[in-house]
Amino acid sequence: MNAALPLITQAERRHRLGRRHCLAPSARAATVVQAADAVVALHATDAATVFLSARARLTASNPAAIEQALYADVSLVRLLSMRNTLFAVSTELAPHVDSSTARAIAVKERRSLLKHLEEDGQGLDAAWLAEAERATLDALDTRGASTGSQLSAAVPALRRKITVGRGKKYEAETGVATRVIRLLAADGRIRRDRPRGAWTSSQYRWVHTEPWPAVPVAEARAEIAGRWLHAYGPATEADFKWWTGWTLTDARKALAAIGAEPVRLDDGTTALVSPGDTLPEPAPEPWAALLPALDPSGMGWADRGFHLDPAFRASLFDYAGNIGPTVWWNGEIIGGWAQRGDGRIVWRLLGNPGHAAERAVATEAGRLAEWIGDARITPRFRTPLERELVS
Structure with missing residues (x-):
């Protein structure tokens, strides 16, 4: 370790998280886009996560305001991107996410589907797939926003079934509709629109859209690296590689392109920050937060040791x-929460964070319950503590 490097302590990392992730009350965002940009992207695999993650970072909001950003203003869009996972990003950042990450995923998706079509032996090939895609886009132009089942009813090609893994233990017959729609979305030719049902629903309608403008890959990756390091630094190459899902070489090149600077951590290791981002970070006001499953503040690093006691991991992860x-207090995960069937928000604190933390968490739980209203939240990926709390 180089003692001449600037030192950033664990406490300062937690202070940064509170401010830069818009979780301390004085740092909360005014708009949904600002809340998403603060953490680069909001996890969107679970429909409720986008809403609850944005809510925790906004000065004031309701589900309708977040729906406005997603479906009316389209200032926030869902993209299959980092780690082959669905994220919601601002439309300003979307072309960079697309070029840096989503394009490569789309190529793999197409290659995989064409391989399955060839192995199925029905004579379905690239020409057939291109026609199925064209017919799907034509149906959206005619019908407007439509669900996958509605598109299948309108497009005969989407009702075709193929056998995957023929002759193998995992052989199974599957429809092509989901795969064709997923491919069109990965290519940026369709996007998820307002779902059927409430804001917690994942049964999205789809709309025809134009692909994102092309951005040179190196430029796009550097943009992602700069934003991520500002939000999550100090952090390591391993953290960035894990978060993006890129190769270590690509992650290193992007961090080098933005001039990432090394710093010392108080555990004796080194990490990286944005150029010049080494000033001491004073503590914000005390803050508590109830963050949803897959929230970016819990999923932003491969090594979460600065804000998560390793003893709590088994309870809080699947x-x-x-x-x-998760339940947070001043930049540290101190417990977990859940919503029971009657709508009540329940939580459990792990360890003994003190009476001030308990009071603040109770207040936040009340705010969260009021915001959710009659909706019911069940995470897609269940964890041991969440299951215990609802049982």
Whole structure:
């Protein structure tokens, strides 16, 4: 370790998280786009996460305001991107996410589907797929926003079934509709629109849209690296590689392109920050937050040791590494929460964070319950503590 490097302590990392992730009350965002940009992207695999993550970072909001950004203003869009995961990003950032990450995913998606079509042996090929895609876009132009089932009813090609893994243990017959629609979305030719049902629903309608403007890949990756390091630094190359899902070489090149600077951490290791981002970080006012499953503040690093006691991990994560609903106090995860069937928000604090933390968490739970109203939240990826709390 180079003792001449600037030192950033664990406490300062937590102070940064409170401010830069818009979680301390004085740092909260005024708009949904500002809330998303503060953490680069909001996880969107679980429909409720986008709404609850934005809510926690806004000075004032309701579900309708977030729906306005997603479906009316279209200032926030969902893209299959980092780690082959669905994220919601601002339309300003979307072309960079598309060029840096989503394009490569789309190429793999197309290659995979064409391989399955060839192996199925029905004579379905690239020409057939192109025609199925064209017919799907024509149906959207005619019908307007439509669900996958509505598109299948309108486009005969989408009702075709193929056999995947023929002759193998995992052989299964599957429809092509979901795969064709997923491919069109990955290509940026359709996007998710307002779902059927409430804001917690994942049964999206689809609309025809234009692909994102092309951005040179190196430029796009540097833009992502700069935004991520500002939001999550100090952090390591390994953290950035994990978050993006890129190769280590690509992650290193992007960090080098923005001139990332090394700093010392108080555990004896080194990490990176944005150029010049080494000034001491004073503490914000005390803050508590109830963040949803897959929230960016819990999923932003491969190594979460500065804000998560390793002893709590087994309770708060599922077997695949997805974080569940968490309770935070001054930049540290101190417990988990859940919503029971009757709508009540319940939580459990792990360890003994003190009476001030308990009072603040109770206040936040009340605010969250009022905001959710009659909606019911069940995370897609269930964790041990969340299951216990609702049982």
